[in-house]
Amino acid sequence: MRVQLTASGLGVRAVAAPPKQRRTFPRLRSRALNTSATTAIIFAAFSSAFFWAIGQSPIRLFAALYDGVLGSGFAFSETLVKAAPILLCSLATALPARVGLISVGGEGQLAIGAIGGTALVLSAGDRLGWLTLPAMLLSAALAGAAYGAVPGLLRAQLRVNETISTLLLNYIAAPCVDYLVYGRWKDPDSLGWPSTIAFPDAARLPTYFDTRIHLGLFLGLFAVLAAWFFATRTRSGLILDLLRSSPELMQRAGVSWARRTVVLLALGGACAGIAGIAEASVIEGRLQSGVGAGAGYSGFLVAFLARGRLLAILPCAWIVASLAAAGDNLQLSAGLPSSIVYVLQGFLFAAALIAQHRSAEAAA
Amino acid sequence: MIEILYGLLIGFVPAMIRSATPLLWALLGETITQRAGIINLGTEGQMLVGAATAFGVAANTNNPWLGLASGALAGSALSIGHAVLCLRYRANQFASGLSVWMIGFGLSAYLGSSFVGQSIDGFAPLSAVLGVSIPLLGDLTPTIVLAWLASALIAVFMDRTRPGLALRATGESPSAARTAGIPVTFVQTSAILAGGLLSGIGGAALSIDYAQTWAEGMSQGRGLVAVGLVIVARWSPLWAVPAALLFGAAEVMSLRMQAAGATVSAHLLHTLPYVVSLVVFM
Numbered sequence: 001m002r003v004q005l006t007a008s009g010l011g012v013r014a015v016a017a018p019p020k021q022r023r024t025f026p027r028l029r030s031r032a033l034n035t036s037a038t039t040a041i042i043f044a045a046f047s048s049a050f051f052w053a054i055g056q057s058p059i060r061l062f063a064a065l066y067d068g069v070l071g072s073g074f075a076f077s078e079t080l081v082k083a084a085p086i087l088l089c090s091l092a093t094a095l096p097a098r099v100g101l102i103s104v105g106g107e108g109q110l111a112i113g114a115i116g117g118t119a120l121v122l123s124a125g126d127r128l129g130w131l132t133l134p135a136m137l138l139s140a141a142l143a144g145a146a147y148g149a150v151p152g153l154l155r156a157q158l159r160v161n162e163t164i165s166t167l168l169l170n171y172i173a174a175p176c177v178d179y180l181v182y183g184r185w186k187d188p189d190s191l192g193w194p195s196t197i198a199f200p201d202a203a204r205l206p207t208y209f210d211t212r213i214h215l216g217l218f219l220g221l222f223a224v225l226a227a228w229f230f231a232t233r234t235r236s237g238l239i240l241d242l243l244r245s246s247p248e249l250m251q252r253a254g255v256s257w258a259r260r261t262v263v264l265l266a267l268g269g270a271c272a273g274i275a276g277i278a279e280a281s282v283i284e285g286r287l288q289s290g291v292g293a294g295a296g297y298s299g300f301l302v303a304f305l306a307r308g309r310l311l312a313i314l315p316c317a318w319i320v321a322s323l324a325a326a327g328d329n330l331q332l333s334a335g336l337p338s339s340i341v342y343v344l345q346g347f348l349f350a351a352a353l354i355a356q357h358r359s360a361e362a363a364a
Numbered sequence: 365m366i367e368i369l370y371g372l373l374i375g376f377v378p379a380m381i382r383s384a385t386p387l388l389w390a391l392l393g394e395t396i397t398q399r400a401g402i403i404n405l406g407t408e409g410q411m412l413v414g415a416a417t418a419f420g421v422a423a424n425t426n427n428p429w430l431g432l433a434s435g436a437l438a439g440s441a442l443s444i445g446h447a448v449l450c451l452r453y454r455a456n457q458f459a460s461g462l463s464v465w466m467i468g469f470g471l472s473a474y475l476g477s478s479f480v481g482q483s484i485d486g487f488a489p490l491s492a493v494l495g496v497s498i499p500l501l502g503d504l505t506p507t508i509v510l511a512w513l514a515s516a517l518i519a520v521f522m523d524r525t526r527p528g529l530a531l532r533a534t535g536e537s538p539s540a541a542r543t544a545g546i547p548v549t550f551v552q553t554s555a556i557l558a559g560g561l562l563s564g565i566g567g568a569a570l571s572i573d574y575a576q577t578w579a580e581g582m583s584q585g586r587g588l589v590a591v592g593l594v595i596v597a598r599w600s601p602l603w604a605v606p607a608a609l610l611f612g613a614a615e616v617m618s619l620r621m622q623a624a625g626a627t628v629s630a631h632l633l634h635t636l637p638y639v640v641s642l643v644v645f646m
Contacts, residue, residue: 054474168585168592172639175634178634182629337477343470346463346465349462350449350460353449357454
């Protein structure tokens, strides 16, 4: 299927695609692989240089990475546990990117989603029975969506740059969690530790395979597949592509950019919100300060690595999650501070930007 | 009620000025960078690296001036990353800035992990050095006075000198500037490095003068706020002063209201500077 502007210029309709040119697909795929390989090489060079500069052997880093990706069954499952919120949060960036927006709001939307879900758990207790779980997820998604809609409205109505507003909103969301867990939601029996009471069993996401792998991972997989189907296989999704490439033309054809901006940011926020409540419900068992621990920013990185190819989010999330797992590993084995992960993520980001330029230049 | 109001206002102006100064340095740096047509979100990371380096050097040498200088160099060194990514590799400026931010956050946390919890004396206030004090403004420190001087100097540089004209021309239209024989890439690289230098000083002012200690992520979004407030200040180094004071006022207000026993939670008050920044940014 292919989208074409009709002669009147007022509508969009699907017409049958002309016969496929056979060679485009393999060439595209090999270019994507090439970019990934270049990214990996540049990243390896940066991080080796950094490890060498701080007096550590780079081998340690790659051993830890290997462990996280292909090591023991336990390490593998823990990588997937880390991948779950990253997968969901990547959509907070990848969905608005369909109309050319750069949103970094996953971190704040995750926190607000966690608040939304926790509010339901605390007010309903276990009176809702089996309904607690879906109601909690829905409440978290709605809270995240509302928080995601704010930068959307600011952008659509007041032309406020969405990158800066989403980042500022992240700085507003974190103290809101603190306000609740240090204040009105604080568990009186927690001996000064700022957190809510432990979630009742009815509000715990199910875990599988005797590991900590939980429902959030499958929700994330489903959300990415659904986003891919929507963006590449439906008319509305293809309209977004046109809106991104020629916004003025589409506006003239009566397609509202403003409405889609708000909706996509809200949908992304809903995904990040689910990530937030999943982390609180399964991983921590309660809402506490600093929920999510950077998954929002990792999700942003994943969306950027995937470069608009929604299915590529899956391997990219796996890689970024194993980087985070490698960071934990290095903390234990080499005594490096946990902040090393941010340095490595930054290097990966820079490497991807360089590799993407090289492949664009090679294609030209 | 009267007591709360009194508690809010006493010493408000000096506190506001002190809290605004690290941001003012970053704002001035970002003003130069944006005037050349480059947005640098890495400002946050550059401030952090500047703060950590400056604190480490000042604590080990007992010389805050050496700390300030090394913080400036560290900020500038990190900004090379932004210059390379968005000028040489034509990366999206927001993406490139964010990668510099991440690297800067991680590097500063790594560098600073050994001196968490230490504190230093920092600069002596000018009143002690000169023997005079100005009423209302309180104890001014060198970083405060230098920031005001810098803002005036940068205004003169941008409006009254040929390199300043080249900088503005580059920002207005790189292609027209190139036609006029201006080395666009050189101008933009210099602007990014100058921005890195000034945000490094901002970070140093934060750790060795304002807080006199180091904490992970201590700039708390000041670099990000600077990127937004530059636009509010209409890219003017002179308007940067009131813009920074506005943030300072919001921050002092949030601290004062806690101290004065306001019923609003301290945590919610922490959001005030960002809410104010977001509102003026609209």
